[in-house]
Amino acid sequence: MNASEPALIRVENLVKRFPGVVALDDVSLEIRAGEVLALTGENGSGKSTLSKIVGGLYQPDGGRILVDGVERRLANPHAALEHGIVLISQELTLAPTLTVAENVLLGRLPRRGGAVDWPETRRRAAEVLAELGVHIDVERRVDSLSVELQQEVEIARAISTRARLLILDEATSSLSEGATLRLLDIVAGLSARGVAVLMITHRMPEIYASCSRAVVLRDGALAGEAPLPATAEHELVRMMVGRELLDYYGSRVAAPAGVVLEVEGLHTADGALQPVAFEVRAGEVLGVAGLVGSGKAELAMALGGAIPARGDVRVGGRPLRLGSPRRAIAAGIGYVPDDRRREALLPPRSVAENISFAWLGTITRFGFVRVAAERRDVAKVVADYGVKTSSLDKRITLLSGGNQQKAILGRTFARGCPVYVLNEPTRGVDVGSKSAIYGYIQALAEKGAAVVLISSELPELIGLSDRVAVFHHGGIRAVVSGDDLTEEVLGAYAVSGTRPGDHPSVVISTDTPTSADTPTSAVAGAGRTR
Numbered sequence: 001m002n003a004s005e006p007a008l009i010r011v012e013n014l015v016k017r018f019p020g021v022v023a024l025d026d027v028s029l030e031i032r033a034g035e036v037l038a039l040t041g042e043n044g045s046g047k048s049t050l051s052k053i054v055g056g057l058y059q060p061d062g063g064r065i066l067v068d069g070v071e072r073r074l075a076n077p078h079a080a081l082e083h084g085i086v087l088i089s090q091e092l093t094l095a096p097t098l099t100v101a102e103n104v105l106l107g108r109l110p111r112r113g114g115a116v117d118w119p120e121t122r123r124r125a126a127e128v129l130a131e132l133g134v135h136i137d138v139e140r141r142v143d144s145l146s147v148e149l150q151q152e153v154e155i156a157r158a159i160s161t162r163a164r165l166l167i168l169d170e171a172t173s174s175l176s177e178g179a180t181l182r183l184l185d186i187v188a189g190l191s192a193r194g195v196a197v198l199m200i201t202h203r204m205p206e207i208y209a210s211c212s213r214a215v216v217l218r219d220g221a222l223a224g225e226a227p228l229p230a231t232a233e234h235e236l237v238r239m240m241v242g243r244e245l246l247d248y249y250g251s252r253v254a255a256p257a258g259v260v261l262e263v264e265g266l267h268t269a270d271g272a273l274q275p276v277a278f279e280v281r282a283g284e285v286l287g288v289a290g291l292v293g294s295g296k297a298e299l300a301m302a303l304g305g306a307i308p309a310r311g312d313v314r315v316g317g318r319p320l321r322l323g324s325p326r327r328a329i330a331a332g333i334g335y336v337p338d339d340r341r342r343e344a345l346l347p348p349r350s351v352a353e354n355i356s357f358a359w360l361g362t363i364t365r366f367g368f369v370r371v372a373a374e375r376r377d378v379a380k381v382v383a384d385y386g387v388k389t390s391s392l393d394k395r396i397t398l399l400s401g402g403n404q405q406k407a408i409l410g411r412t413f414a415r416g417c418p419v420y421v422l423n424e425p426t427r428g429v430d431v432g433s434k435s436a437i438y439g440y441i442q443a444l445a446e447k448g449a450a451v452v453l454i455s456s457e458l459p460e461l462i463g464l465s466d467r468v469a470v471f472h473h474g475g476i477r478a479v480v481s482g483d484d485l486t487e488e489v490l491g492a493y494a495v496s497g498t499r500p501g502d503h504p505s506v507v508i509s510t511d512t513p514t515s516a517d518t519p520t521s522a523v524a525g526a527g528r529t530r
């Protein structure tokens with residue numbers, strides 16, 4: 001496009017204040033037609049706030065927005081849509097009880113003779129989905145679809161409005177690997193058709209795969225702008241974090257001691273998790289890899305007591321009665337779920353209450369919570385784990401997503417448990433905080449905890465784990481350690497359940513489950529120095 005033409009969207013000197021915090025402080029940037037722009041920066045740096053202003057959800061306290069060079073007031077999402085701006089945030093906005101077709105064309109259903117033209121509705125919806133390469137029955141109710149398909153329906157709806165700017169706020173953070181690749185393909189296709197995409201993400205590979213430029217925010221202000229892929233990753237990271245990130249995964253002298261967590265025949269009745277067996281020693285990190293639907297999420301939930309499960313689990317030699325989060329906590333399992341909004345937060349409560357409720361019982365004395373001690377301990381978690389909040393009394397849902405995650409991790413880590421089960425602990429967390437969290441995990445193991453780390457990020461598993469159990473179709477297919485801990489080996493097992501080549505030190509489970517009664521053995525491999 002002609003560089004002298006006005007940008008599709010230009011924001012000038014945007015300011016947004018919330019009580020106790022300046023979320024945006026004089027931010028200006030522009031987005032051109034067909035451009036895929038990354039908006040990145042630390043947790044709480046103002047990315048979602050900026051996207052909500054451009055999407056018409058928030059009004060700025062200062063500054064202005066120009067569309068095609070003309071100043072516009074985007075009073076609400078509808079006004080933004082009229083200018084071709086669509087925001088897809090992490091909270092999906094579909095009507096769950098309506099069909100896919102109705103959702104795609106919501107508010108714009110084609111009519112004939114006064115009545116809705118259903119055949120035309122279905123035809124048009126199917127056409128838009130096909131454009132995106134998505135093949136689903138348009139007559140299905142949306143609440144019967146996976147989160148991934150729901151998100152694709154939401155994008156189809158955006159496309160069908162002929163969006164000119166699509167804003168994706170951490171859209172890939174809860175998607176499977178396949179769905180992420182599909183979404184990035186969709187983004188490339190949209191860009192080729194002249195649609196601009198603003199991608200908010202913490203994931204470097206996605207930034208480099210899809211974007212031609214990155215804009216970095218820090219503490220609500222513009223920290224820099226970088227052409228891509230020309231800018232090296234470490235430079236971009238320095239722009240985000242304000243310093244060089246060395247020793248990204250941290251280190252620990254591996255000295256695994258006695259077995260702390262024993263698991264045998266653990267499974268769920270629906271077969272999503274088939275009987276698995278493994279042990280984790282004090283001071284050891286057992287990584288768990290696998291695709292979405294491989295059973296790794298069910299393993300985490302079963303150990304955390306979040307779903308009913310059967311089998312033998314022992315913590316420090318004592319049997320754990322499964323199926324209750326309370327009993328899991330009492331047994332000494334520090335569980336961090338991946339779906340923080342649903343499973344880990346008390347949404348209407350404050351940061352302080354959300355942090356301290358995990359400790360009730362440890363700081364309750366003579367039947368009441370010791371308020372001063374609680375405040376002191378909460379403040380320490382907030383400081384130690386870098387939770388950015390203007391007040392301990394702020395409602396937790398008003399914190400940025402990554403800071404909610406840090407609060408949950410901090411409250412769990414501070415409990416000093418013998419066993420930790422961490423499911424996607426760095427999801428939605430910025431690169432600097434990720435590195436800090438890796439340090440905390442190493443420290444937990446060094447202090448003698450047995451850690452089960454479930455993650456979809458292979459580099460993270462490789463960087464932290466002594467061994468990695470790879471799940472496929474509900475069971476453990478291999479336990480990988482030593483020099484075989486590579487993305488290639490882990491990826492091959494995760495995708496096909498089979499070994500990629502001749503890897504002698506890869507231990508393949510000998511008793512792959514054939515029925516619900518056959519445990520998959522995964523007890524193998526020694527720890528190592530990392």
Ligand SMILES: Nc1ncnc2c1ncn2[C@@H]1O[C@H](COP(=O)(O)OP(=O)(O)OP(=O)(O)O)[C@@H](O)[C@H]1O
Pocket residue numbers: 018019021022023041042043044045046047048049050388389390398399400401402403428430
């Ligand atoms: N509705 C709100 N009320 C009060 N404070 C808010 C509100 N929305 C955002 N904030 C605050 O504004 C700041 C910026 O938050 P924002 O969600 O924009 O960050 P972010 O860069 O998107 O972070 P993350 O990467 O964690 O998603 C944070 O300090 C946050 O607590």
